[in-house]
Amino acid sequence: DTGVSQDPRHKITKRGQNVTFRCDPISEHNRLYWYRQTLGQGPEFLTYFQNEAQLEKSRLLSDRFSAERPKGSFSTLEIQRTEQGDSAMYLCAGSASSAETGARIAGELFFGEGSRLTVL
């Protein structure tokens, strides 16, 4: 168990509806990442937070996507006006700074089990 939980595990929705996913990392995870994974592809970076600050957002992320981490703990990813192309597994990962890696790069990513979105 990585300590990262995601909810819901599976969401089926109709095109045009809004959906929200939640990620709960452990308290030590000062960094939190969202990735998207489609069949046959690797995880695709969407965005990440350092504490409550959203530091980077992929250019692939349209304006319909928004993510928050209001208190630097849990995070939500909302997709508005869903499209069939949004169908994918949405992965959340937590990471903690470590003395080993210092400021160069984040440490190990601890992934949740993912939230699978199906847009009909």
Added chain:
Amino acid sequence: AQRVTQPEKLLSVFKGAPVELKCNYSYSGSPELFWYVQYSRQRLQLLLRHISRESIKGFTADLNKGETSFHLKKPFAQEEDSAMYYCALGTSGTYKYIFGTGTRLKVLA
């Protein structure tokens, strides 16, 4: 542009045979390279990272900056090694990880 390439979608080997999963990267800065693994019905997890220079479950990987490669190797494959393997690039100055498309390793009895 930052990119990770894993040329093989599927690699099948017999038990006891050597394994090499290829990974090439494109990055102008100082890279951090990782291998992540996903076993059936389990979440993605770290296998090893180049800065640790360690062997995990018999796997090793050496960063070759000249060839921009970070191939994963194991001298004798075991059936329990069957999984999806993803190579990942960490970029200095940011904390973004870029993943390859993955290689499915099947170890045959």
